[in-house]
Amino acid sequence: MSRPVSIDAKAILEAARVIFLKNGYSASTKQIAKKAGISEGSLFKHFKTKTDLFMSAMEDDDGIISWEEKLMGSAGKGNIRSNLESVGLQVLRNLQVVLPRIMMVRSSGIMLQGQDYTGSREMPHPVRKLYALANYFRAEVKCGRLVMDNPELGAQMFLGTLVYYVFQQVIFSFRIVTPEKYVCAVVEMFMAMHDGGSFDKVRKGSRK
Template sequence: MARPRAITDEALLDAARAVFIRSGPGATTAEIAEAAGVSEATLFRRYATKDALFMAAMELPPEPGWAALANALAEDPRPLRERLEVLATALLDFFREIIPRVMVLRAAGIDLSCHMTQLAEPPPVKGLKAVAHFFHREQRAGRVRPVDPEIPARLLIGAMHHHAFFEACGLDAHAPLPPASYVRGAVDVILRGVEVETAK
């Protein structure tokens, strides 16, 4: 009977990812093995080379999970503000996880733009369309004023990306804003707009 693996592939990749994000693509397999609590031999039994381990650990999801969430929330009976806060939180969580990976991949000299342009529908575009569709559904229901639905979709996605980018660059210490407060504030601004209505 085969001995059970001391560490799952998922846990091993989580440990490797954390080391690469902390130390960059130059992190050693010795560092990764120590973080994972295994020997370097175990690493190389699972992944033949450090490059193979790097690509597996830093792999980007084939599509953003929040695309499916946006479609599901379009059918959700909760108030619009509450649903948008759920969607914004999912966007923020996604970008907080993905942006550090992208930064390390770029540091390793990997050109993601070439890969994206070869896809029939790149994941970011699919995600944008899902959020735009959400706003379109809300317009048809009379809960959002008639504007190009891609505009509020881009505003929401961009706002969450910005917060995650500040965190990844260590800039949140200079302009601190708790994530939950940021989500509520961003959703409020998008829903209300920023122009003060004047009496006619």
């Protein structure tokens, strides 16, 4: 288990995040140290290089809401629409934090090694989220409340739709409706395709 980040390091990460997101990777460590209220030398006691500091600031999970465990615990219980609406809003909030960081990392020029994460225990956060949602869908299929041949593909489509909404906001400052209305619309369309109860009614009607 990793050690808790010290208060000083947290302050540095927060300052670095603000400066990097505003000025890009070219921002100086001197600017970051000034923002954090420490000397540049103290900064490098916590982070060996500027790249280490940059990646730590972008990867830090501060402000990220964890929804996977709660969602899995709701499988077979309550209202699926409500479950997905709650998760959808949490995903949007997380994306509003994470997407600008991902874009900053990609634009930094830092080489990132590609990897096939299928079945890996060390999957990156976005892939873990996808499999968590897919596992929930799979559980609901077993309960007969959803009809879905490929839960992973269903999860990819659901999350991808949410990503595009935030992408438009971040890049173009554009949105058609509020996050709440958007999530409700996405869930409504999703359930129209995968609702187990509705599917049963259609099948029974076709037999008459």
